[in-house]
Amino acid sequence: MARSTLYYVFADQSWPAESITTILSAKSALGLWIDGRGWIITPTNGSSFVGRSVESPRLAAEECSLPDPARKNVVAILGFEDIHRTEEVESILKSRLPTIQILRLGTRISKTALGQVRRSVAWKDLMESGFAHELDLLGIQSKIVGLQNLLVDAERVAILLQDDPDPDGLAGALALRKILGRNAQTAPIVSFGRISRPENLAMVQLLEIEVERVTEKTINEFDKIVFVDCQPSFFKGRDIRCDVVIDHHPRGESPALDLCEWVEIDEELGSISTLFTLYLEAAGVEVSHRLATALHYGIKSDTLFFNRGVSEKDLEAFVTLFPKVNGPQLRKIERPELPVGYIDSLRRSLKTFKIRSSLGVIVLPDIVTEDWIPQAADFVSQIHGVRLAAAAGIVDDSIVISGRNWENDLHCGEIFKENFDKLGSAGGHRSMAKAVIPVSAWKDRFGDGSLAQNKIKQITQRLLLKSMSEFI
Numbered sequence: 214m215a216r217s218t219l220y221y222v223f224a225d226q227s228w229p230a231e232s233i234t235t236i237l238s239a240k241s242a243l244g245l246w247i248d249g250r251g252w253i254i255t256p257t258n259g260s261s262f263v264g265r266s267v268e269s270p271r272l273a274a275e276e277c278s279l280p281d282p283a284r285k286n287v288v289a290i291l292g293f294e295d296i297h298r299t300e301e302v303e304s305i306l307k308s309r310l311p312t313i314q315i316l317r318l319g320t321r322i323s324k325t326a327l328g329q330v331r332r333s334v335a336w337k338d339l340m341e342s343g344f345a346h347e348l349d350l351l352g353i354q355s356k357i358v359g360l361q362n363l364l365v366d367a368e369r370v371a372i373l374l375q376d377d378p379d380p381d382g383l384a385g386a387l388a389l390r391k392i393l394g395r396n397a398q399t400a401p402i403v404s405f406g407r408i409s410r411p412e413n414l415a416m417v418q419l420l421e422i423e424v425e426r427v428t429e430k431t432i433n434e435f436d437k438i439v440f441v442d443c444q445p446s447f448f449k450g451r452d453i454r455c456d457v458v459i460d461h462h463p464r465g466e467s468p469a470l471d472l473c474e475w476v477e478i479d480e481e482l483g484s485i486s487t488l489f490t491l492y493l494e495a496a497g498v499e500v501s502h503r504l505a506t507a508l509h510y511g512i513k514s515d516t517l518f519f520n521r522g523v524s525e526k527d528l529e530a531f532v533t534l535f536p537k538v539n540g541p542q543l544r545k546i547e548r549p550e551l552p553v554g555y556i557d558s559l560r561r562s563l564k565t566f567k568i569r570s571s572l573g574v575i576v577l578p579d580i581v582t583e584d585w586i587p588q589a590a591d592f593v594s595q596i597h598g599v600r601l602a603a604a605a606g607i608v609d610d611s612i613v614i615s616g617r618n619w620e621n622d623l624h625c626g627e628i629f630k631e632n633f634d635k636l637g638s639a640g641g642h643r644s645m646a647k648a649v650i651p652v653s654a655w656k657d658r659f660g661d662g663s664l665a666q667n668k669i670k671q672i673t674q675r676l677l678l679k680s681m682s683e684f685i
């Protein structure tokens with residue numbers, strides 16, 4: 214709505230025409246005439262002063278002119294139940310203001326006329342999405358009340374994330390805590406594992422998110438346990454009580470899930486942050502810049518920036534959050550700082566780097582923090598000719614390998630699972646995978662000399678190449 218636009222609204226009393234003033238008048242000049250009431254607002258005085266009571270829409274239309282030549286656009290919004298009145302007013306306006314644009318409201322069918330500046334929009338089409346959205350929010354509101362009632366007596370609630378907490382889970386946990394009106398003491402975010410991806414570490418640092426590490430023993434001491442962005446099936450072999458599940462991953466079979474008091478699994482959604490954005494809206498909770506940035510990044514990273522499993526709701530939530538996102542902070546999360554030591558390690562690993570049959574493997578000789586490994590895998594995946602990228606290094610007593618693949622015909626997670634799961638634990642998505650292999654298991658399998666930088670590279674290369682050839 215440009216400032217230079219002048220709006221004339223002609224309406225009968227079949228709809229709340231005055232409400233249109235709050236949409237239009239802040240940024241433009243407005244003339245509002247309502248049948249039976251006359252001019253409510255005139256473009257010249259611009260106030261809610263009731264003007265002369267002009268009886269018919271025809272006479273009112275004949276008073277219309279361009280009071281200020283600086284206003285180049287004139288738009289008429291016509292909302293009469295009686296189509297003849299609409300047509301009569303339209304023809305008078307067109308004769309007085311030849312360039313006028315016409316929007317007919319409330320007609321039976323929506324249509325546009327080619328070659329004319331005129332649209333007709335039916336109430337049904339105008340209200341449909343807003344109405345459906347409000348009904349959605351109403352449904353969610355009743356769910357929130359149910360959830361609040363369930364947790365109200367719990368002194369301490371654990372918000373449990375998967376073993377390597379990701380942005381979507383972290384953002385969802387923050388949102389849930391806000392909705393429950395709790396804080397980090399009464400509802401800590403907990404995980405059995407550690408965050409490893411550099412972006413995710415940057416996120417918790419910059420947004421000051423604390424994640425508490427738990428064990429099977431300590432988690433069961435909480436009064437209630439809420440699984441966010443995960444389900445009991447993610448924690449095979451561990452005995453964890455499950456009270457609430459809020460997730461979007463495919464429903465996995467688990468006896469704990471069947472015993473759970475409250476389950477919401479929406480597999481349609483590309484991220485759980487989307488669901489929590491709706492929750493916050495339904496709960497009428499003010500979303501801070503910090504929370505908006507977290508949720509926005511949650512949606513973006515879980516859908517690989519809309520490259521996998523996206524629903525219309527994900528896109529809508531992304532757009533809703535956008536104006537509140539802290540842009541500089543988001544950029545720092547997405548491009549996290551690297552320590553100088555990483556560059557030294559990378560330099561020494563590049564000496565042995567070679568691409569073989571579109572596989573790029575890099576082995577970092579010294580690792581200070583585990584997040585260097587996925588960082589190096591990301592880097593290798595950007596090199597021309599690389600279809601599958603892997604980076605490896607020894608962290609504590611394990612060999613950690615990160616995989617990356619941005620093409621559809623390879624499944625990085627499956628390739629990793631096939632090769633490394635029998636030696637330790639391995640798996641992941643189509644595009645990202647991780648393997649953790651105890652040094653002892655690696656040595657048992659490949660011999661004493663197998664821990665040298667070059668040897669790790671050769672073994673990883675040989676295994677991955679074989680699996681890649683099965684895919685192609």
Ligand SMILES: [Mn+2]
Pocket residue numbers: 381382442461483484485515
């Ligand atoms: Mn997720």
